Amino acid sequence: MSNNPADLAPAPWWERGVLYQIYPRSFQDSDGDGVGDLAGIERRLDYFVDLGVDAIWLSPIFPSPMADFGYDVSDYVGVDPLFGSLEDFDRLLAATHRRGLKLLLDLVPNHSSDRHAWFIESRSSRDNPKRDWYIWRDPGPDGGPPNNWISDFGGSSWEWDETTGQYYLHAFLKEQPDLNWRNPEVRAAMLDVMRFWFDRGVDGFRIDVLWHMVKAEDLRDNPPNPDYRPGMGDMNRVLQLHSTDQPEVHEIAAEMRSLADQFGERLLVGEIYLPVERLVRYYGVDAPGVHLPFNFQLIDLQWNAAAIGEAIQRYEEALPAGGWPNWVLGNHDRPRIAAKVGEAQARVAAVLLLTLRGTPTIYYGDEIGLADVSIPANEVKDPRELREPGIGLGRDPVRTPMGWDGSPHAGFTSGKPWLPLHVDWPRRNVEAEIANPGSMLGLYRALLALRRSETALSEGGFELVNSQDDVLAYRRSQGDTCIFVALNLSGERRAITLPSGELLLSTIDHGESDGSLRPNEGIILRMAD
Structure with missing residues (x-):
């Protein structure tokens, strides 16, 4: 095997690239x-x-009654009129x-809408050919x-059907009955759905709740949670x-991967909320699985250097x-x-996301610094919040318009936005932040340009240097180039011995560094030879 880098196959686009998630309802309205x-x-x-991303991922756009805003699909091979046409x-x-650019769709294979033709047939009688779907x-x-x-979403996962005298399973709303992935006809039908979109030219899928898709065959009771409060x-x-998270789900992931590989460099991203040791099994067990089992650790971790450093190391070792x-x-749920x-x-988190080893995904609006938006009780739309109000599980606050x-309604629409805008939209908007290089958007643009120009950041190796005293520091290396990243995860100055080299970026655009990290500062420098 040759050790000459020129002889090595280039990394696939999704290893070098950056993904950007769009929640279509909230990105840009064209018809008022x-x-x-x-x-x-x-x-x-x-x-x-202009931002510098490589692929966009669209949350579901398929026909849907919108009981769960598109995650209840009534037709997997069409487009809901709300969003347009095929x-x-x-x-x-x-x-x-x-x-x-590349484009990924959001596939929802665990469940359909109760108005999907498959389920309408299934619930029509016990002996219908699609009953076992x-x-x-x-x-x-x-x-x-x-x-x-x-x-x-709370309550039993089972819904009584008076017509046929049985219960059906739904992991989410009763309007979202779970498909039976132990049925080979279901598997074949969903692979046909994927083939339909691959034939059309899509570059991949984000697969919703992949770890939910197979249930224990005997449907045993789940054990009580001893830590529940x-x-x-x-x-x-x-x-x-x-x-x-049943073992058989990996066979399904392998089938999906095999199909995707027939179309060239297509990407499969799996939504999986599991501990790292179980998460990484979705890369494949007996055969290749999804390319990227989503790693959500930065969403859930305490924001301190020790916890994040330990998580990075554990994840890297588990791969x-x-x-x-x-x-x-x-993302659209958290x-x-x-x-x-x-x-x-x-701002420090943006540096972390875009300089760690691996493929980053940006959630729309994070690049302009959007925070959660307070939603008045009479404007709540999310069924999650409506079913269990007041405990902080509602998702409307993170789905508000870009x-x-x-201009009025922040240039998102000429009508009334489906959810309220953030209150500071007159100053927190793309047009205003493009004009200000020191803005959050300016920082994201600079980071993405740096990532694109420095192969060490997009493809290089990783070495953790420090994760103590609120400082997270690491090196990214490729060939003769070594990039040093240091992040102050506190609002106070922190001492750190910085290597000599060229400063490429700082999250703070004023003052000169004295060799320590200023409050809330993240820096990137190219180390001297």
Whole structure:
């Protein structure tokens, strides 16, 4: 085998690249109905080129009754009229590719809408050919649900169907019945869905709740959670031992990967909320699995150097041979990073996200410093919040419209936005921040440009240097180039011995460093030979 770098195959685009998640309802409205759409996204494609990302991922755009805002799919091979048409999608995809960008769709294979034709057939009678496409069971011995499984949205995971006299399973809303992935016809049908979109030219999928897709065959009760406390959410009363993460799911991931590989460099990203040791199994067990099992550690970790440093090391050590890491700071389900750590530390977090080894995913609006938006009770839309109000599980605050400029409704829509805007939109918007290189957007643009120009940051190795006294420091190396990153995760000055070299970036654009890290400062420098 040659050791000449020139002879090595180039890394696939998704190892070098940066993903950007769009929540379509909230990105850009083109027709004044207050809801974002595909034509609006197409209008903003040059923004992604200027920002410096490589691929956009769209949260679900399929036809849906919108009980869970698109995560209840009634047709996997169409586009909901709210967002446009299949022709609008084809135009968006072509325009995306012309700009050298990739486009990923959000696949929701664990469950469909109860209005999907498959489920309508399934619930019509016990002997319907599609009955076994979903999970039906007789009542338990007490006449109630078959077991103690709890929906992620609270309440039993089982819904009684009066017509056929059985319960059906739903891990989320009752309007989202779970598909039976032990049925080979279901597997074949969903692979056909993926093939339909691959044939159309999409560059990959983010696979929703991948770890949920197979259940224990005997549907045993889940054990009680000994650490449950009121306010944690009803779903946490039990441990999802038998309702998620079953061994057979890896066969499904391997089938999906095999199909994706037939179309060249297509990317599969799996949504998986599991401890690292179980998460990394989704890279593949007996055959390759998804390319990137989403690593959500930075969302849940305490914001301190020791915890983050330990997590990075544990993750790097757990990766299988050939497994490529990935990192995210937020998404459409969890609090925004600026709400968690404040705006000053959100700048430090941006440096962390875009300089760690692996593929980063940016959640729309984080690059302009959006925080969680307070939603008045009479404007709450999220079924998660409506079912268990007041305990902080609602997702509306992180799904609010993007701020584009200082015009009415922040340039998002000419109508009334479907959710309220952030109150500081007149100054926190793309147009204002582009004009200010020291803004959060200016920082993201600089980081992404640096990542693109320095191969050590996009493809290089990783070595942890320090994770004590609020300082996280590490080296990224490629060939003869070594990049040093130091992050002060506190609001106080911290001493650190910096290597000699060229300062490439600091999160603080005023004053000269005296060899220590100023409060809330992150720096990147190229080390001297």
